[in-house]
Amino acid sequence: MKQEPKYQIEIVAPKHRHMSNWDMFATWIGANANNGTWYVGGVLAACGLLTALKVIVASSTLSYLCLSLVGFMGYKTGASTMSLIRGSFGVRGSYVPSFVNLTIYIGWTAVNTFIAATSVSYLLHDIIGWQVYGQPGGAKGLIMGVIVMSILHFLSVSVGQRSVQIVERVGIILVILFVLWESVVVFKTVTFSQLLTWQAPARLHMTAGAGMDTLAAFNLAWVIAGADFTRFTHKRSGATKMPFLGAFTGVFWFAFIGLAATISIAITSGTYDPNNSDPSTIASRLGLGVLALLVIILTSMTANAVNLLAAGSALSNIFPKIRLRPALWAVTVIATLVTLIPLAIGSFLAAFTAFLDYIGMVLGPMIAVMLIDYYWRHHQNYDVNELASSKGQYWYAHGINWIALGCWALGVVIYLLLKHIPFVANVLGATFIDMVIIGLIYMGLMRIFYPMKTKSA
Numbered sequence: 001m002k003q004e005p006k007y008q009i010e011i012v013a014p015k016h017r018h019m020s021n022w023d024m025f026a027t028w029i030g031a032n033a034n035n036g037t038w039y040v041g042g043v044l045a046a047c048g049l050l051t052a053l054k055v056i057v058a059s060s061t062l063s064y065l066c067l068s069l070v071g072f073m074g075y076k077t078g079a080s081t082m083s084l085i086r087g088s089f090g091v092r093g094s095y096v097p098s099f100v101n102l103t104i105y106i107g108w109t110a111v112n113t114f115i116a117a118t119s120v121s122y123l124l125h126d127i128i129g130w131q132v133y134g135q136p137g138g139a140k141g142l143i144m145g146v147i148v149m150s151i152l153h154f155l156s157v158s159v160g161q162r163s164v165q166i167v168e169r170v171g172i173i174l175v176i177l178f179v180l181w182e183s184v185v186v187f188k189t190v191t192f193s194q195l196l197t198w199q200a201p202a203r204l205h206m207t208a209g210a211g212m213d214t215l216a217a218f219n220l221a222w223v224i225a226g227a228d229f230t231r232f233t234h235k236r237s238g239a240t241k242m243p244f245l246g247a248f249t250g251v252f253w254f255a256f257i258g259l260a261a262t263i264s265i266a267i268t269s270g271t272y273d274p275n276n277s278d279p280s281t282i283a284s285r286l287g288l289g290v291l292a293l294l295v296i297i298l299t300s301m302t303a304n305a306v307n308l309l310a311a312g313s314a315l316s317n318i319f320p321k322i323r324l325r326p327a328l329w330a331v332t333v334i335a336t337l338v339t340l341i342p343l344a345i346g347s348f349l350a351a352f353t354a355f356l357d358y359i360g361m362v363l364g365p366m367i368a369v370m371l372i373d374y375y376w377r378h379h380q381n382y383d384v385n386e387l388a389s390s391k392g393q394y395w396y397a398h399g400i401n402w403i404a405l406g407c408w409a410l411g412v413v414i415y416l417l418l419k420h421i422p423f424v425a426n427v428l429g430a431t432f433i434d435m436v437i438i439g440l441i442y443m444g445l446m447r448i449f450y451p452m453k454t455k456s457a
Contacts, residue, residue, distance in 0.1 A: 008320040009388040011078040017234040024233050024242035031222060031306045032250025033179065034299040035115035036108060039352070040218050041258025043274055046206035049195050049263060055211035056255050062432055063219030064247050067226050068240040069371055074227025075239030077384050080313045081227040085366075086387045088373035089408075092399030096408070097224075097370075098314045100362050102331070104221050105311035107355050109153070109304045109335035114342060116300035117145025119293040139343060149300060150336040154329065156305045178295040182257050190264040198263050200272055212429025213419075215255075217359040220431070222247055223367055225310035274349060308332055360431055365411020368435040369404050369442050377446055396450075403445045411438040 019027070044052040073084050082101060086094040121133040121141030131137040133145075200206070206214075230239035266272035312327035322330070342348040374380060386392030390399065411434055418430035 009079060009083045009384065010324075011384055012231045013078065014234055017078075017232050019229070019232040019238065021233070021235060021238045021242050024229065024238045025246040027229055027306065028222075028243045028246030029250040030246075030299075032247055033176075033254050034112055034250075035296055036111050036218070037251055037254035038258035038261075039111075039115060040215065041255035041260075042262035043214065043349075043352075044206065044211050044255065045259050045262040045266070045272070046200040046204050046274060047208060047211045048199050049259065051208050052211060052259050053256070055208055055215055056252055059212050059215040059429070060219055060248050060251050063216055063223060064244045066220070066223045066367055066371065067247060068244045069375065070223055070226035070367075071230040071239040071243045072236070072380075073374055073382075074230035075233060075236060076380065077227075077382055078231045079227065079382075079384055079387065080231065081224050081310075082314050082316075083384075083387055084227055084374070084382065085370050087378065087382045087394050088370050088401060089404045090396040090399050090401040091387070091390065091394055093396070093401050093405055095318050096405060097366050098318045100366065101224050101314040102311050102318070104359055104363070105225070105307045105314065106331055106335045106338055107359075108221060109307040109311065109331075110338040110341070111352060111355070112300045112304050112307070113146060113149045113153075113335065113339045114142075114348060116149050116297045117142050117339070119296040120145030120148050123293050142343070143340075146336060146339050149297070149339075150332065152297075152301050153304055153308060153332050153335075156301050156308075178299075179253055179257055182261065186257065186260050186264050190267050194267055195260055195263050198267055200266075204272060204274065207426040209424060209426045209429040213360050213431050214356055215251075216429060216431035217356040217363070219247070219251065220363045220367060221359055222306075224363065225306065225313075228310050228313050229306075304335075308335070311335070361412045361415050362408075364415065364431045364435045365408045365438040368411070368439040369407055372439045372442050373404070373446070376443060377452060401450075403442065403449060407438050407442045407445070410441065411435075414438065 041052075041056075044055060047055060070081060070084075073079075074081065077084060082094060082098045085097050089097055118133050121130065121138060121144070124130040124141045124144060125132045130141040130144075133139065133142040226243060230243065233239050233242075262272075262274075308328055308331055311331040312324055315327040315331055316322055316324055319327075342351040345351055374382065383392070386394055389395065394401075396402070414437055415430050415434045418424045418433055424430055424433060
């Protein structure tokens, strides 16, 4: 007789929830207080300072409200995000968002690793005279940097979630000190009025709508990791308020510093080049020295500890027989290889931009389906035991909710179409409009094909 397939789910019991509000705040501020956020801020400089600040506030607020909603799901159920997404996409259907999740977090790990490896190449230049990346022969220093960062990543995830917590506690203090130092240096170099009046050359100008989508792609990547961490806290405020406050503080602070530092370099040098928005190049041009490069490397570890844990959780959902720790080691190896892609194509900025476009297309509709299903259709009440059952209410059609998958695919198409509407593309951005549309479509279709049974009194 053929056996039914077994699907696993790991639930964190209340007695094992040891993350305090401060731990949760530190985790999420550390997730955004890093190289990638700095680089995104530098890219947003093309909008101009005032427009970029408006974009940061608006896009981050909307994104991290979604983070709080997913965070509450983890707190209430004790399950990871990719386990919870089975409720909307189906037990087997969840493999698709899990794969998307896996690629996104491996990609973010690679982004942060590449920037940190650039810092290592600067250190090697100062210590033993190797060429800096970007100069002839500089690839050798960058590759050595990738190897160094990969070893550090293996150490940071060596004992799973607990090691992430330790890395965050140490890293957050140094991150705060570094940002204060960077802020002082920037505002000694230029005045705020100079930053405010500077504008990028017309050929490099970025519209507010493009900025909204760029930052939304950056911010929403954290939303699908929300429950992976909030299931370890025993306080509701730690699952909802702290992720919002931590993530928003981190992104605003570091994006602003990247934004201001990039503009200050453009003002003092007379040239704006978005390719030179990475922290290592800016730190070198501002004369911050070796200590700044070491802190940049550390912030990569704090961010990637979160990235790797989320990627490992996604891999475990796709292949339930793989335990979390081996999954973490596997995604670390894969991320190391992906980090080398910009070397192959010859441009980190081109690879980064293509990566953000991919995230923007796939994440918005996925998150919309997940939130609508939990908060509207199931009224904040998933039966976590049935999330691992091949006979329960989340099995749908042979384990797949085709309506959820169809809405997700439709969301990708709608996103691309919205990008061709000038007002949307230039002013509002496509991401959040796409999420609203898909949420409404999903509500309607589920009401028709999967109406919820009303319990009799």
